[in-house]
Amino acid sequence: MTRSEPADYNEANAQAWGMCMTDRYDFRVIEPKWQARWEAESTFRADDESDRPRYYVLEMFPYPSGAGLSVGHCKNYAPADAYCRYKSMKGFEVLHPMGWDAFGQPAENEAIKRRRHPREMVPEYAANYRRTLKLIGASYDWSREINSSEPEYYRWTQWFFLLLYKRGLAYRATAPINWCPTCKTGLANEEVKEGRCWRCDTPVTKRPLPQWYFRITAYAERLLAGIESLDWPTGIKLQQREWIGRSEGADVDFPIIGDPRKIRVFTTRPDTLWGATFMVLAPEHPLVNDLTTPEHRANVDDYIQRAMSATEIERMSVDRPKTGVFTGAYARNPVNGEAIPIWIADYVLMGYGTGAIMAVPAHDQRDFEFARKYGIPIELVYTMVGGPQDGDSMAQALPDGGYMRDFTPKPEALTPKSPFAGRANSVETVREVIAWLEEHGVGEGRVNYRLRDWLISRQRYWGAPIPIVHCPSCGEVPVPEGDLPVLLPDVDEYQPSGTGESPLATIPEFVNTPCPSCGQPARRETDTMGGFACSSWYFLRFADPHNSEAFADRAKIDAWLPVDMYTGGAEHAVMHLLYARFWTMGMHDAGLVGFDEPFPRLRSQGAMLAYTPGRAPRIDEQSDSDEDGDQIVDWIPLKPEEIATFPPDQIIWRWARMSKSKGNVVSPDAVVEKFGADSLRVFEMxxxxxxxxxxxxxxxxxxxxxxxxxxxxxxxxxxxxxxxxxxxxxxxxxxxxxxxxxxxxxxxxxxxxxxxxxxxxxxxxxxxxxxxxxxxxxxxxxxxxxxxxxxxxxxxxxxxxxxxxxxxxxxxxxxxxxxxxxxxxxxxxxxxxxxxxxxxxxxADEEITIVVQVNGKLRDRLSVPPDTDDDHVKERALASAKVAEATAGKTVRKIVYVPGRLVNIVVG
RNA sequence: GCCCUGGUAGUCCAAUCGGCAGAGACAAGCGACUUAAAAUCGCUCCGGUGUGGGUUCGAAUCCCACCCAGGGCACCA
Incomplete structure (x- = not known):
């Protein structure tokens, strides 16, 4: 934060130099001079034909906002630039491009706010970014500049959509989706943070809508396995692993009593099947309606109603007491033949596993709480010496450990004797139980992932239209490649409707089109693609940015890619970085690129914090946050116009990440003016x-x-x-x-x-x-x-x-x-x-300093040539007067010598 | 609640394999230069590494527990 002193260092310097004006360090002359020279001489143009080895350095391309570039952005751009210049000097032909992530909600929201069309606003803002980047002396090859909102770019985004579609990796489905009421659009799972929209913090609701998805789950295993080989920050690798969330277990089928169908559950602990005393279905589970008996109908409908209307935050709150209702139906535990009740409860999620669980209250805390509350029996599978021997005496679910009990089977049981009695609670037992279940045809081993398919539809104007036509007789028909791009129509009104329909749906000239297949009247898909589609392949375009025949020439891709050094903010750890990896794997499998990891080496820059004035929230501003004691908003940054009028003694200053919304952005312009671009660069590094x-x-x-x-x-x-x-x-x-x-x-x-x-x-x-x-x-x-x-x-x-x-x-x-x-x-x-x-x-040092310690305490230093032999060093150490003093009257027990570093004389 | 990162001087940070705690800077102070100030040059200051244990000849570094800060995940069966 600027403290005071608008001292003009350069002026002071000029005075100091007095007569020697020509020799002083005058950055105000030097910097524009060289920036003009670099531009005139195209110093940073990457030569496709060069015979030097190639090196591709890339920073995550920004959305150019109206607030302009801040010194926070430079925390990434300055070091990356230094790295490029270094690599060039080391003899590499460096590709260092820049472009604009111009499609998407930030640009659209800003355009709406300023009542300007994004099509004219984006290039203006981009020009300002470009100007600032040149101002700090960044070495970009501007001849490769791209803008993801231009038809010659998004034509290929659409082309890739069709590629994925043709490969079975893009599909349309109707399901309850994450809906942001403020942004008025659907969101991918990755865009929901703690039940809130990642852009605007609004609590997300569920809404059933037909939406387009990318089948990223098909690549779950490869996305997980590939992480191993990446030179990335460990934190980001860990986040990706956790997001993919692999877990091993089994699917088990539970027959429904009085119904020919079965309920399939996923469990990581099939060995505890003998303790499954009830089942729980997610309220949205398709079987719920059929299973519910007439006397429980009202209860169940009521519960479903409440579950559906709850926000994600309410539903996902861990501390909330478990609730649920009985459907009136029973299933049979396939291993012990017990009839067990089927409940529904909102702690079971439709989106994970099969949307149904077997509940083992003795060994799972959630099931335990639920069973206690509703008086359902608790059956121990494993017991420990000194631990509880029956469910009634338990205060909580049993931790892992112990040995499996013997069970008295019912006639309906799978086998007359309990086959695993006495077995330890271990992964080996789990594995053997899975094999046993497979043998008896009631279940099978399965790997399950937390990762879900990537919802790409947005009900917003400013994005690449999804190139599909809906025909009454042919169904979904991809737009022929020759007809790409499907141009985003130029309109005056493009506010999101909030109805779940894209603003494009209200434009008949856009919507109505003949079916590419049969020629009959048909309707265009009106959803657009989320911005992460554009950023999932842009790094390829830089290799050949002006190609109108293909997204890029294969030879150029082979020459430049993958990206040798990628830098960007850690906030994209699971979104952009996971999507781009998936997209690249899809392209690799289609034979378009020769690698399947786009960014082998990644570094994440830290944030630039600014000292920011704020205030305590008013009572009404806390209301939506704190039911369970978390998520309390305790500080709200003051808007620039509020600072002057706000009582100074009530202002709370804090260090906060620079962002336009907090109004605490420091612009490089002022800093460069005062200290010079080189000083700014050096400081940031x-x-x-x-x-x-x-x-x-x-x-x-x-x-x-x-x-x-x-x-x-x-x-x-x-x-x-x-x-x-x-x-x-x-x-x-x-x-x-x-x-x-x-x-x-x-x-x-x-x-x-x-x-x-x-x-x-x-x-x-x-x-x-x-x-x-x-x-x-x-x-x-x-x-x-x-x-x-x-x-x-x-x-x-x-x-x-x-x-x-x-x-x-x-x-x-x-x-x-x-x-x-x-x-x-x-x-x-x-x-x-x-x-x-x-x-x-x-x-090489001529003399090295050897530290002499006595019992680990520093007593003397010796200066010796590096090649002095061990014994000689030890002798000299023992000969030291200071050592003699410290060892006087004691016996030398041991001498530790670390060559070139120290001698430690142990006495006692 | 779980996981990850990190706590070193008044401040930001170094210390590559377990081996001299201090490289560099900011701030402060002193001196030189100056009529004076600024600028500059030189010098100086302060801490033993969040806390408590352990391993070791030797711990900022390794292990255990706890505290604090930042980040991630959060009913994932």
Whole structure:
């Protein structure tokens, strides 16, 4: 947060330099100059024909909002850009593209709010983003810019829809879907967070609608297995694993008494079948209506009614007491022949497994609570020594463990004797029970996934129309490829209707079309695709963005993809990243691409936090949140217009993620104006590791500017000296100890910076350069004016230092580096210059410090050549006076020597 | 409730394999330069790693328990 001091550092600097105006670090001149040069020379254009090895760096493409780019976005863009520049200098042909995730609700909502059409608004906002990205010196190949809302792009989104459709991976079905009453559209499961819409926080309701789905569940196993090989943050891999939610168990069929049908349940614990004393169906289960007996009809209907009207939040609340009603029907437990009652309860979810469970109250806490409440018998399957021996004495379900009881079977039982009596409660027993069930034809092993199919339909205007025609005689007919794109009609009114119908449904010219198959009048599908469809393949388009014959040329895809380094926010851990993986697997199986993981390497940047004024919520603002004590809203950011009028003593300041909605966004424009783009870049990389959240502060950027000025002040006056000398004058010069030390430091720094950039550790890379600069001032002091920069005794060494330092700082402060590079007499940008190498022999320490400990406590230090042999080091350690003092009168019991590090003398 | 990440100086952060706790910066202070201030250059300050145990010659690092912060999941049978 900006504290105060609108000090103009650059002006102050100019004064300090007085007469030396031409040599001062003037970012206001340097930065526009190089940005113009890069643009004019197409420095960052990725050459498809290059014979260099390829490297593809991609940041998740943004939705260009009206608020513009913030310094928070730069937390990702600046380091990714530094990485690109580094890779280019390492000899790679780098593809670094940018585009706009322009379809979808954020753009549409903003357009509605501002009463402008998104078609004209999006390019304007995109232009502003592009301007800001250029302002911070980002090295994008703008000739590859794409916009997902343009027909030449979404034509291929539709093409992929049809591809998935033809491969049986897209289908239409009617089911109760997640519906956001505010956004007035259906949502995918991934877009519901804690029962609320991920965009607007509105509690989600259920609504039965015909919708399009992608059959992502068909790839559940591959999506899960593929995670293993990915170089991604462990947290994101874990989230994907949990979202897919694999569990092993069995399907078991329970015959209904007095009905020929059976109820199928999924269970992970088929070994507890002997304790299943009732069954529970989800209220939406299709058999409920048929099973309910007349005397229970009213109760059941009433319960279903209430369950359907509850919001997801109410229904999913864990702490809520279990409720349910008896249907009047009974099923037979297939293993022991008992007749068990069939209930319905809303703690059973229609969307998971079969929507029906066998309830084993003795071994499942939820079933236990339910059984206790409704007086249903509790039958132990496993018992433990010292544990409860019958259901009546239990206070809660039994934890895992114990051994299986023997049971007295009924005549209807599957086998006359209980076959597993005495078996341990273990996964082996579960496995054997499954085999036994299969043998007797009452169940089969099954793997179940939590993942559900991806709901892609949106009842919104601003998206790619789903390319399907509904014909009264032919049914669903895909639009022929030659007729793509199905253009989104240009209309004035496109507000979401809220009826469950897309706004497109009200446009007869769009809806009415002849059937592509039979030519009879038919209706177009009016739903559009959610924005995640566009972002599931955009990384391919960048390889060949202007292709009008195909989504991209295969040879170019093979050359550039998969993406070598992908960066973006962790909020897309399960949405975009899972969808894009699925889509890629679909394409791979269709033979369109040669890989099935699009992003082998991923890094997630931390958020930029701003110090944000807020207030306590009013009573009425808490109402929808806190029934169960969670989800309490305790802080609401103040709108910019409220701050002036709000009582200052009631303002609560907090660090909050920068976002347009909180009104706490710091724009790069102001920062660049005041400190320069290079300072902003250096600050964002230096302040913390890439993955960490950062609290924005101007002081830090000022510090980065000071560092760049310091570096410049040392370098600039020496460049003329370097240029004046012939390149090869170093050989004869005698090397002093100080010269050798600084050269060693230089090579150690190159090594450190190289390793750190490879490992995405930009903060420590910059710290290493700072260290080198500090050492340079000690080696060869410079005063304020630069006039006292002495003529070096060893011009070759000076040339080496100046050259390597310029190149090393280039990824972080490219404008400054290119300016120095030019002054050094080179033409062109550092972007195509070679990254410096280090010489291990020069970087090697001449002397190393060995720490001498006595009983683990530091007592002395020895300085020895690195190749000194072990015994000699130990001898010298024992010879130390300080050691003698510490060991006086004690016996040496042991000497631990860690080569090159320490000697620990254990005495007692 | 469960899972994951992380707690190091007044602040942000380093410490690569279990081996000197401090690289770098911010802030503060002092000195030099200056008529003065700013800027600059140099120097200085402070902590023993959230808490309590354990393993080890040796723990910021490994193990156990707890506390705090951030994130994820949450009736998934």
């Amino acid at each position: 230096f302040v913390a590791p890439f993955e960490d959240n950062v609290r924005w502060n101007d002081e830090g950027v000022a510090g980065s500017l000071r560092f760049l000025q310091r570096l410049w002040r040392w370098m600039a006056p020496r460049i003329p000296q370097v240029r004046a000398e012939a390149p090869q004058t170093s050989s004869g010069a005698a090397e002093t100890d100080a010269d050798r030390a600084i050269r060693r430091k230089l090579h150690q720094t190159i090594r450190k910076v190289t390793d750190d950039i490879e490992g995405f550790r930009f903060n420590t890379a910059i710290a290493a350069i700072m260290e080198l600069v500090n050492d340079l001032y000690l080696w060869s002091p410079t005063d304020v004016s630069g006039s006292h920069a002495e003529r070096p005794a060893n011009p070759g060494l000076l040339r080496e230092i100046v050259t390597c330092l310029t190149l090393m700082v280039a990824p972080f402060a490219p404008h400054l580096a290119d300016e120095l590079w030019e002054r050094l007499g080179h033409s062109g940008s550092t972007y195509r210059a070679a990254w410096p190498n280090w010489d291990p022999a020069i970087a």
